[in-house]
Amino acid sequence: MKILKFGGKSLANGEGIHKVVDIIEDKVNNGELITVVLSARGKSTDQLEEILNKAVKNESYQEQLQAFKQYQINDYGSFKVDEEFETLDKLFEGVSLLGDYSKRIKDQVLSQGEVISAKLLTHILKEKGIKANFTDSRELIKTDGKFGEAQPLDKLSKANVIKHFKKYNGSTVNIVTGFIASNTNNETTTLGRNGSNYTAALLANYLDAEELQNFTHVSGIYTANPDLVSDAKKIEKLSFTEANELAYFGANILHAKTIIPLIEKNIPLRILNTFDGHNDGTLITAENSNKGIKSLSVLENVSLINLEGRGLLGKVGVDARIFKALAYKDISVSIISQGSSERGIGLVVTSEKAIEAKKVLEQEFEVDFHKQDVNRITIINEVSVISIIGQDLSTFHKPYNSLIKNQVTPLLFNNTVTGKNVSLVVYKSQLHKALNVIHGEIFGVAKKINIAVFGHGLVGGTLIDQILKSADDIEKRKKIDLNIFAVANSKKVLFNKNGVDTNWKTDLKVGNSYGIEDVIKFADEHHLENLIAVDNTASKEFTENYSILIENGFDLVSSNKVANTLSFDFYKELRRKLEEFQKQYLYETNVGAGLPLIDTIKLLHLSGENITRIKGVFSGSLSYLFNTFSKEQRLFSKVLQEAIDKGFTEPDPREDLCGNDVGRKLLILARELDLSNEFVDVNIHNLIPDGLREGEADSFLGRLKELDPVYQKIKEEQKPDHVLRYIGDLHGDLFEEKGILDVKLVSVPESSALGQVKGSDSIFEIYTESYGDQPIVIQGAGAGAAVTARGVFGDILRLTEKR
Numbered sequence: 001m002k003i004l005k006f007g008g009k010s011l012a013n014g015e016g017i018h019k020v021v022d023i024i025e026d027k028v029n030n031g032e033l034i035t036v037v038l039s040a041r042g043k044s045t046d047q048l049e050e051i052l053n054k055a056v057k058n059e060s061y062q063e064q065l066q067a068f069k070q071y072q073i074n075d076y077g078s079f080k081v082d083e084e085f086e087t088l089d090k091l092f093e094g095v096s097l098l099g100d101y102s103k104r105i106k107d108q109v110l111s112q113g114e115v116i117s118a119k120l121l122t123h124i125l126k127e128k129g130i131k132a133n134f135t136d137s138r139e140l141i142k143t144d145g146k147f148g149e150a151q152p153l154d155k156l157s158k159a160n161v162i163k164h165f166k167k168y169n170g171s172t173v174n175i176v177t178g179f180i181a182s183n184t185n186n187e188t189t190t191l192g193r194n195g196s197n198y199t200a201a202l203l204a205n206y207l208d209a210e211e212l213q214n215f216t217h218v219s220g221i222y223t224a225n226p227d228l229v230s231d232a233k234k235i236e237k238l239s240f241t242e243a244n245e246l247a248y249f250g251a252n253i254l255h256a257k258t259i260i261p262l263i264e265k266n267i268p269l270r271i272l273n274t275f276d277g278h279n280d281g282t283l284i285t286a287e288n289s290n291k292g293i294k295s296l297s298v299l300e301n302v303s304l305i306n307l308e309g310r311g312l313l314g315k316v317g318v319d320a321r322i323f324k325a326l327a328y329k330d331i332s333v334s335i336i337s338q339g340s341s342e343r344g345i346g347l348v349v350t351s352e353k354a355i356e357a358k359k360v361l362e363q364e365f366e367v368d369f370h371k372q373d374v375n376r377i378t379i380i381n382e383v384s385v386i387s388i389i390g391q392d393l394s395t396f397h398k399p400y401n402s403l404i405k406n407q408v409t410p411l412l413f414n415n416t417v418t419g420k421n422v423s424l425v426v427y428k429s430q431l432h433k434a435l436n437v438i439h440g441e442i443f444g445v446a447k448k449i450n451i452a453v454f455g456h457g458l459v460g461g462t463l464i465d466q467i468l469k470s471a472d473d474i475e476k477r478k479k480i481d482l483n484i485f486a487v488a489n490s491k492k493v494l495f496n497k498n499g500v501d502t503n504w505k506t507d508l509k510v511g512n513s514y515g516i517e518d519v520i521k522f523a524d525e526h527h528l529e530n531l532i533a534v535d536n537t538a539s540k541e542f543t544e545n546y547s548i549l550i551e552n553g554f555d556l557v558s559s560n561k562v563a564n565t566l567s568f569d570f571y572k573e574l575r576r577k578l579e580e581f582q583k584q585y586l587y588e589t590n591v592g593a594g595l596p597l598i599d600t601i602k603l604l605h606l607s608g609e610n611i612t613r614i615k616g617v618f619s620g621s622l623s624y625l626f627n628t629f630s631k632e633q634r635l636f637s638k639v640l641q642e643a644i645d646k647g648f649t650e651p652d653p654r655e656d657l658c659g660n661d662v663g664r665k666l667l668i669l670a671r672e673l674d675l676s677n678e679f680v681d682v683n684i685h686n687l688i689p690d691g692l693r694e695g696e697a698d699s700f701l702g703r704l705k706e707l708d709p710v711y712q713k714i715k716e717e718q719k720p721d722h723v724l725r726y727i728g729d730l731h732g733d734l735f736e737e738k739g740i741l742d743v744k745l746v747s748v749p750e751s752s753a754l755g756q757v758k759g760s761d762s763i764f765e766i767y768t769e770s771y772g773d774q775p776i777v778i779q780g781a782g783a784g785a786a787v788t789a790r791g792v793f794g795d796i797l798r799l800t801e802k803r
C-alpha cells in the first residue's frame with residue numbers, strides 16, 4: 001500500500017482539487033492500493049483561526065464565516081456538510097458570548113477544515129464511481145490530553161488503524177482526515193504544526209506502507225524556498241537524517257515528527273507536485289547521499305531573546321536554569337548561543353511565546369538582577385532564522401563574508417555539535433536578500449551582481465552595450481551574472497529587476513523621473529544583492545550621492561574624476577565612509593582610461609615601495625595633438641582642427657587645452673600616495689593664449705590660426721631631435737605632506753620613452769627607490785569611449801572577484 005497525502009494548496013477550488021481527483025483515479029485504474037490523507041482545503045485553517053479571533057473580541061465575523069462556508073460547497077451540487085457548519089456556528093457563538101476560548105475549543109474549531117475536506121473528496125470520488133470511504137482519524141489516532149500539540153498513543157492508535165483497514169481494504173480508498181485525533185475521552189485534539197503530514201507518516205508506519213507520497217504545490221525539496229530564491233535547485237535525493245535536519249530547522253514541506261515514524265520502518269518518502277505529474281520529485285530514504293551543503297531552511301514567526309549580564313562570567317549552570325524555567329511553562333527553545341564568557345546569551349522562541357518567555361526569565365533571574373549579575377533581558381521581534389544544512393564551519397566564512405559585504409549582519413549564529421549545520425538569526429526585513437546572498441555563494445550558481453548605471457553618454461552607453469554583449473559568456477566562464485537593473489541620466493531612470501536588454505535606449509525615453517532614493521528603494525524592495533553603482537557622468541552634483549549609496553550597500557565604480565579632485569576633506573570623508581561600511585570604490589579610468597595605472601600605484605604604495613616621482617602624458621587628446629604637430633610639417637591650427645574633427649577633443653577644445661583635466665588626473669595620483677594636495681596646488685601651464693580664453697566656443701574655433709605663431713616658435717626653438725609633449729609631473733619630497741604638481745609643455749629627446757609615444761597613446765613613468773633611474777613604464781591607448789568603457793567594465797569585474 002502507498003499513502004498519499006495532499007496539502008491545502010493542492011485541494012483548493014479550481015485546478016487543484018481536480019488534479020487530486022485525477023491522480024487518485026489514475027492510481028485506482030492502475031490497480032494500486034492507496035490510502036489518502038488530506039489537509040484542510042486552501043487556507044481554511046487560517047480562515048477558521050481568524051474568525052475565532054474575531055469572535056473572542058466580539059467583532060463581527062458572520063460575513064467571513066459565510067464566505068468560508070460558500071467556498072467549501074461551491075460548485076459541488078448535492079454536497080452537504082450541515083453538521084460541520086452547525087458545529088462551527090455554535091462554537092463561534094459561544095466564544096463570542098464568553099469572550100474567551102480554550103485550546104480544547106480551538107482544536108474543535110480547526111478540526112472542521114479537515115473533516116469538510118475529506119467528506120468533499122469522498123463525495124466527488126463516489127460520483128465518479130470510485131469506492132471511497134470517509135475516514136475520521138479521530139476514531140483511529142488516540143492521543144494524550146494535550147490540546148493543540150497532542151502526542152499519539154502508539155499502541156492504541158496502531159490497533160485502531162489495523163482494525164479499521166481490515167474492514168475497509170481491497171479496492172476501497174480510505175480518505176482520511178489529517179491533523180486531527182482524539183484523546184481517550186473522545187475529545188478532539190490536533191497534532192500541531194504540519195499535523196496532516198504526521199498523520200500520514202503514522203498510518204504509513206502502522207500499515208507498513210510501501211511508500212509515503214506527499215503531494216504539494218512544489219516539485220520536491222529545493223536548495224532554498226523557490227518563492228524567495230529564484231535560483232533554487234531541486235534536490236533529487238536526501239537521507240532521512242538530512243531530511244530530519246531540514247525539518248527541524250524549518251523546511252515548510254517537512255516536519256521533524258513526520259520523519260520519525262518513517263525511519264522506524266524504513267519507509268521511503270517522496271515529495272511530489274500535484275500540478276506536475278511528469279516530475280519525480282525528491283526521494284527521501286535511509287540511504288546516505290553525497291556529503292555537502294544540502295539546503296537553506298527558514299524559521300519565521302520567531303523572536304530573539306537576549307539575556308545580558310557581566311556577573312554571569314564564570315557562573316556554571318546558566319543554560320540549565322534557562323531551559324528549566326522555560327520548560328516549566330512549556331516554552332521550546334529552537335536555538336541558543338552564547339559567548340565563552342557567558343556575558344551574553346541569545347535564544348530563539350516562537351513569537352507568540354516571546355513575552356511570556358521574557359517574564360519567566362525575569363522571575364528566574366530576579367535575584368541576579370538585584371545583585372546586578374544580570375543587567376537586562378530584551379526581546380527582538382521581526383527576526384528569522386536561516387539554517388545552512390550541511391555547512392561545515394571551515395568554509396562558513398564565505399557566506400558570512402558575503403552577508404557582511406551586503407550589509408546583512410547576523411544578530412546571532414549557532415552551529416550543531418557536529419559542526420555540519422549553521423544557523424543565523426537575521427532581521428526579517430533582510431531575510432530575502434540574505435537567502436539570495438548565501439545561496440549564490442554556496443551552491444555554485446552564478447553570483448548575481450546588480451548594477452545601476454548613471455550616465456549613458458559615449459562611455460556609459462558603450463559600457464552598457466559591452467556588458468549586455470559579454471554577460472552570457474561571463475556567466476558561463478566565471479559564474480557571474482551581471483544584471484543592469486537601472487539605467488539613469490540626469491532626468492529619467494529605467495528600472496528592470498531582471499535586467500535591461502538591448503532596447504534600453506528606447507525604453508529609457510519613457511522612463512520615470514527620479515531621485516537617488518528611488519534607486520535605493522527599488523533595490524531594497526526587490527531584495528537585490530551585490531549592488532554596484534557606476535558613475536559615468538562628469539557631474540560634481542552626482543558625487544554628492546556617493547555617501548548615501550555607500551550607506552545603502554552599494555560599491556562604487558566611476559569614470560568621473562570629480563570626486564577624487566574635490567577638497568581633501570571630502571576625499572578623506574569619502575574614504576572614511578567606505579571603510580565604515582566596508583565598501584569598495586574603483587576608478588581606474590580616472591587616469592589613463594583603461595590602462596592599469598592606479599592599480600599599479602596602489603599596489604606599489606601598499607607594499608611599502610617608495611615612489612619618488614610620477615610623470616607622463618596624461619591626455620590622449622593632447623598626446624595626439626603634439627605627437628602629430630612635432631612629427632609633421634603642418635600648422636598647429638590644422639592639426640588641432642583635425643583632432644577636433646576626429647572627436648579626440650571636447651566640442652570646445654579649450655577644455656583640453658587649458659590643462660585642468662591633466663591637473664585633475666595628476667592630483668588623483670598624488671592623493672593615492674597619501675599626499676594632501678588640493679587642486680589649487682597644481683601648477684598648470686594653460687596652452688591657450690590670454691586673448692583666446694574668454695568668449696563662446698564658436699568664436700574660439702574661428703580664431704585657431706592665432707595659435708600658429710605661438711607654437712611654431714616653441715617648436716623651432718627646440719634642441720635637435722626633440723619633440724613637444726604636454727605632461728603631468730609629480731615630484732619633490734613625496735614623504736612630506738604635499739608634493740609638487742606641475743602640468744606643462746616640455747621638449748624631450750625623440751629617443752626617450754616620452755618622445756616615442758605615438759598617436760593618441762598615453763604614457764606614465766613611475767620612479768621608485770628600488771628601481772632607481774629606470775622607471776616602470778605603462779603605455780597604451782589613453783582616450784576613447786570604447787577603451788574607457790572597457791576600463792570601467794574591468795573595475796566592475798574586479799569588484800565581483802572581491803565579493
